[in-house]
Amino acid sequence: MTxxxxxxxxxxxxxxxxxxxxGAARSPSEDPAFETWIAAxxxxxxxxxxxxxxxxxxxxxxxxxxxxxxxRGLKTICGTxxxxxPRRRR
Numbered sequence: 001m002t003x004x005x006x007x008x009x010x011x012x013x014x015x016x017x018x019x020x021x022x023g024a025a026r027s028p029s030e031d032p033a034f035e036t037w038i039a040a041x042x043x044x045x046x047x048x049x050x051x052x053x054x055x056x057x058x059x060x061x062x063x064x065x066x067x068x069x070x071x072r073g074l075k076t077i078c079g080t081x082x083x084x085x086p087r088r089r090r
Contacts (some may be wrong), residue, residue: 010047013037018051 020026
């Protein structure tokens with residue numbers, strides 16, 4: 001019986017692979033290791049997709065600049081959540 005890898009461990013490994021795949025730090029010798037990792041568990045593909053999405057989001061935020069992100073995104077999100085919270089009936 002093999003032990004099941006935790007979601008946290010998968011997410012950490014996926015973050016590492018996403019960083020290597022996104023940047024220039026990856027070497028061709030890592031390709032077999034990546035192929036082995038991605039094929040080892042169906043959850044690895046999903047975790048890698050999420051990690052790549054996070055990197056893409058950070059790239060977008062970086063391109064917009066810190067001021068644009070803070071002034072538009074966070075205020076809008078915080079204001080919307082408070083305004084749309086349903087009231088409890090008694």
